[in-house]
Amino acid sequence: MSTDDMHHADNHDHGSVRSYTTGFILSVILTAIPFILVMAGGFSSRMLTVMVVLGMAVIQIVVHMIYFLHMNSKSEKGWTLISLVFTIVVLFIMLSGSVWVMYHMNTNMMPMPQGMTGQ
Numbered sequence: 001m002s003t004d005d006m007h008h009a010d011n012h013d014h015g016s017v018r019s020y021t022t023g024f025i026l027s028v029i030l031t032a033i034p035f036i037l038v039m040a041g042g043f044s045s046r047m048l049t050v051m052v053v054l055g056m057a058v059i060q061i062v063v064h065m066i067y068f069l070h071m072n073s074k075s076e077k078g079w080t081l082i083s084l085v086f087t088i089v090v091l092f093i094m095l096s097g098s099v100w101v102m103y104h105m106n107t108n109m110m111p112m113p114q115g116m117t118g119q
Contacts, residue, residue: 020068023066023067030060030063031056034056038053054095058095061087
């Protein structure tokens with residue numbers, strides 16, 4: 001048995017050029033939409049803008065898990081399901097923590113005295 005046969009003996013889907021291209025295009029689109037949205041000033045509601053950007057981040061993580069990490073319900077005897085649950089928990093902690101920190105940094109910043117604005 002050659003090393004190439006041993007490498008592919010696990011019968012896992014290692015992806016194809018088409019799946020990697022699809023994942024790459026989706027990743028670029030899911031990065032460009034929030035970037036353009038924020039650079040254009042966002043929606044009139046700041047909360048809607050934040051929700052759209054966070055939604056795109058969640059969708060992009062799912063795209064990466066499917067197209068680049070090859071996670072599905074059939075492989076690894078359920079370990080990918082455990083990995084998915086762990087990813088969702090970490091994602092929730094990371095996104096909610098980031099929004100919480102940014103909100104509190106914004107509301108707790110000390111105002112600059114009138115003479116120290118740099119003008």
